[in-house]
Amino acid sequence: MKVYNIAIFASGDGSNAQKIIEYFKGSSTIKVVLVVCNKPTANVLNRAKNENIPSLLISRADFYESNRVTEQLHSYNIDFVILAGFLWLIPQNLITAFPDKIINIHPALLPAYGGKGMYGMNVHEAVIAAREKESGITIHLVNEKYDEGKIIEQHRCSISETDTPQTLAQNIHQLEHRYFPAAIERFIQNNSNGI
Ligand code: GRF
Numbered sequence: 001m002k003v004y005n006i007a008i009f010a011s012g013d014g015s016n017a018q019k020i021i022e023y024f025k026g027s028s029t030i031k032v033v034l035v036v037c038n039k040p041t042a043n044v045l046n047r048a049k050n051e052n053i054p055s056l057l058i059s060r061a062d063f064y065e066s067n068r069v070t071e072q073l074h075s076y077n078i079d080f081v082i083l084a085g086f087l088w089l090i091p092q093n094l095i096t097a098f099p100d101k102i103i104n105i106h107p108a109l110l111p112a113y114g115g116k117g118m119y120g121m122n123v124h125e126a127v128i129a130a131r132e133k134e135s136g137i138t139i140h141l142v143n144e145k146y147d148e149g150k151i152i153e154q155h156r157c158s159i160s161e162t163d164t165p166q167t168l169a170q171n172i173h174q175l176e177h178r179y180f181p182a183a184i185e186r187f188i189q190n191n192s193n194g195i
Contacts, residue, residue, distance in 0.1 A: 001028065004031070004192060005080075008020060008036070009081060009083045010035065010044040010084045015176075019176075020084065020184065021051050027185075030184075033077075036058060037056070038087070073094075073098075079192070080102075080188055095144055105138070105139050106140065107119075107135075107173075108127060108137075124165035128163065135157060136154055136175060137155050138154050139179070
């Protein structure tokens with residue numbers, strides 16, 4: 001039976017990466033085989049080490065001025081790329097190498113509150129400032145523009161009068177941890193013959 005190999009890209013704490021790694025530990029068809037990171041101090045690197053998953057620290061030159069990252073992914077036989085808090089725009093060479101196989105999670109209900117600069121607390125502050133009654137997460141395919149690829153799934157949470165950007169961030173993180181791993185599994189099952 002074909003095993004589908006996943007690379008997770010992350011720039012920060014990596015709590016989503018952690019949940020994805022844990023979720024697929026028991027899987028015989030999907031394996032997390034690599035963590036890719038652009039920040040030497042990112043906690044996600046510690047998480048990868050603790051989980052005995054190889055990690056790859058990349059530079060802007062690697063990513064934007066060469067095909068080195070794409071070549072590395074091929075050397076690990078990667079089938080799908082998961083962006084879980086990765087803050088750099090994905091270059092065309094990677095999108096071309098993995099067409100409709102790069103999935104991102106955004107902490108808002110795209111197309112609203114997306115695009116360049118819309119990440120982390122910036123998103124939640126804008127949603128609270130706009131007095132939105134709900135927010136949520138968007139799991140989507142990645143193309144060459146920030147947060148504009150085809151939407152795969154969205155999950156919502158209501159916002160109360162007393163919510164702050166901080167409490168909203170906590171609620172959104174819970175949604176992410178609850179729904180992202182299974183959404184990845186469903187997407188891979190629906191977009192690969194044989195599993
Ligand atoms: C998440 O909120 C995700 O929506 C966004 O980046 C954050 C990553 O958090 N893309 P973590 O590093 O997985 O804890």
